[in-house]
Amino acid sequence: MPNEKSPIARFESGENFYSHHYFGFHQADYKGQEGFVFRVWAPNAQQIWLVGDFNDWDYSLPMKKEAQSDVWEIFTTKPKRGEFYKYLVKQENGRIVYKIDPFATYFEKRPHDAAVIHTIPEKKWRDGLWRGRTKHSNYFKRPMNIYEVHAGSWKSNEDGTPYSFEKLKETLIPYVKEMGFSHIEFMPLMEHPLGESWGYQLIGYFALSSYYGTPEEFQDFVEECHLNNIGVLIDWVPGHFCINDDALAYYDGTPQFEYNDPIRAKNVRWGSLNFDLSKPQIQSFLISSALYWIEMFHIDGIRVDAVSNMLYLDYDDGPTVIKQASDNRNWDGFYFLQKLNAVIKLAHPNVIMIAEESSSETKITGTIENGALGFDYKWNLGWMNDTLCFYEMDAAFRKYHFHLLTFSFMYMMNENYILPLSHDEVVHGKRSLMHKMWGDRYKQFAQLRNLYVYLITHPGKKLLFMGSEWGQFLEWKSDQALEWVDLEDEMNGSMQHFTKRLNAFYQNEKSLWELDHTAETIEIIDADNSEQTVLSFIRKGKAKKDFLIVILNFSPIERQNFKVGVPFPGSYEEVLNTEMKEFGGTWIEPNQISKTSQEPYKHFDYQIQTIVPSLGAIILKPKEINIRIKKMNEHSAK
Structure with a gap:
């Protein structure tokens, strides 16, 4: 039998898709002693210490780096469950800085960001019927009507804090079921230091944000969704990451997670750093993260954020990047995304892979063998922009711009599309969907009902952002709960009733989804x-x-x-x-x-x-x- 590669060797070659089983902290026995082993990848660090509550955050636990290895390791019996820890990294230039554990599975509540020694017990799942059914059904030929949710602002407690997943299990799931949506899609749930980023500036790629509760609570939430025939999708951000100094940024003092070229590394548009998707270690890290969420939480699908940023060298607002071979394509990102989809589909064929992508130059959905990226679905952002532009227009001028509404029929079969009326369109001065509509309040509700019929009857799967189902007037605010008080108004109540009836109509009418992508x-x-x-x-x-x-x-x-x-x-x-x-x-x-x-x-x-x-x-x-x-x-x- 040939010798199998070690976990480190597979990580270094971009083949360790379960690197979280090796890195981070894990319970271990060493010479008859029970304790924890900690491992972190930091190729150019001069020294790393494990620090935490268990040693008063001092230098008493230096980690060792084996010869010919870029991994630092320590076994210790000192830590106890529930205690906080970090790594103290002496970087290549001698600077000493506290850093998070890139593979941590739980953090203390923000604004603090130490990792927590928290082991997730093995769960006895009760969603076998749901998972068995999804294996034998073709989601392309099934209804898909997604309710997009920001977990921190759907509802809040009296003190203004968001509902935990324990409370969302008792409130959000019955609501989604009553309204007739087939899936919930969460904006990123991974650990992030700033709520105003909505979760798109990540530090913890393996950690549910403690702002929303414990990983066990989220497991129970997903299980309850499946028991109620509701699928769960999550947003995931493999293109760029938070620039905070104590997180992944220049971890060992050199470009480790980011590109070596500072122009390619810096993401000006979002004030973040771009992952170097050409590095095999980064491929192992990111694909491991995706599989972790799929397998640890039984997630039904992943929506990959900002795919265009990974595909094109000139997508950002920053300085012009030197083009490769007269092409603006970022082939590192292209091949990473193909690899991501290939690995996930091999391991979990029924997991739905969705791309949020804004160009038309690259084939996104379809088989990798035919040159596509291998995604199942692509958000149709062109449809969304043209449609909302049309509905915002004074009705007297619509006849001159009718093509905005009909142009999508020319390309609707080019990809497998999801039609999104998403969070991006109801924030930053863009106004809520109801407020976008032309005319007085009565006309606005009439047109909102009209818009939702167009959404439901146009070929493609559907997505609606929370609060839009009853026509919330105010823009969405990520730090406040939705305006549930609106439902005391008869017109908002009628709008919610209409959306519920329309969703049921969509579910019951095969002609709206049976041949959807043909x-x-x-x-x-x-x-x-x-x-x-x-x-x-x-x-x-x-x-x-x-x-x-x-x-x-x-x-x-x-x-x-x-x-x-x-x-x-x-x-x-x-x-x-x-x-x-x-x-x-x-x-x-x-x-x-x-x-x-x-x-x-x-x-x-x-x-x-x-x-x-x-x-x-x-x-x-x-x-x-x-x-x-x-x-x-x-x-x-x-």
Whole structure:
């Protein structure tokens, strides 16, 4: 048998995807003594000491570096569970600085950042049914309606502190289940020193932020989600990291985690440092982090943040980077992302990999063998920006910019998309979704309902940021709870009720997700009616009779006797109308059943007439149709 590589050798070669099993601290027995072994990677440090509560933070526990190794190690019996620790690092230039443990699994509460000697007991999971079901289901052909959550500001205690995951288990999960969302996506939960970063400036890549409770509480939360048929996704940031001096930045006094080139290392836009994704040790570190969250917490999917920053050398706002071979591509990032997806899919084929990526130059979703990065989904940021720009516009000018709403139909099958109405669009002066809408308060709610119908019926999976489901007026603030008091207002309550009904409609209608990522899922009826500013299309399921007719009116004029082409003769029934009184509108009765006339409309042989409410949307479903007639006509034409 050939000798297996040591954990250090595999880490050094970029192949140790479970490096957290070796580095950090671990319970150990040495010469009959029970204690802990601590290991840290610091190639150019002159000396490292283990310091903590257990030795009054002094120099009494020097670590040793074995010959031909970049890893420092110590075994000691002094530490006790619950005590704090750090590493005292004498860097290459002789400077001595306290540093966190890069592999720590728990930290003290911010603003402090010492690691805690905390071992997570092995959990007896009860979510086997959920995990078994996901193994045998194809999420591309299933509904995916994501509720995006910032754990620190969904709700708060009376003293202003956020709910822990123990409390979120009792409150957030029933709410998400009642509202009909299929997944919760959390903005980063890993340890970060500044709440205003929303978790995107990380220091602890293996640690749940103690601000939200213990790792065990988060395990219980995920388990409870699965028992209630709710998936859990998390945001993860492998591109850049917090610049704080006591964290990963220039750990041993040299560019260790970051690029050697100071221009490539510095991320001007976010005030952080970029990981050197070409280094095999960094690849081992980051892929280990992803697998840790998947396996320790049974996470269903990972949304990789800021992929464009990893793909392009000129993405940042800083000085121009010298281009490689006349190309702005960062091939280090490109190949790392392919490797990340390959490793995760090999170990966990059913884990959903999502990219937040803003360009169109690189194939993001699809197989690595065909040149893609290997992600399952990509956020459609172009759709989000164009759509919100259109809805913010005065209705009188929308007919001149109708392409903003219809352009996505030209590229909607280029990738497997998630349509995000995310946190980024309701902060920093951008206003809440409800506040973006044109017109008075009544018109704003009418258009918000219209927008959500467009979101739900457009091909692609769905994502909605918390608070948007009832039309919160104020912008999101990361240090304050959502404005739950809004729900005392009848219009906000009706909006929440509408979102709940729409989510249930989406879950129940196969035509909205069964063929989601194939061209057969949609047939455009009329995307050129810019004068009336009305869009109409058909969403289709596998069965011939399984389809929906969607009509969206973006003008404040009710469209009487509105003609719509339909594929089969018969009758069509209205199954959703955004202007019904129960949703906050004025209609008491829905449209009557529409019967076809044999008059051509566009490329259809038949048409119906109906009423489309101002700034509203309606969805029709076949009630009694004859699909054989069309087949006979097609056969005769041949």
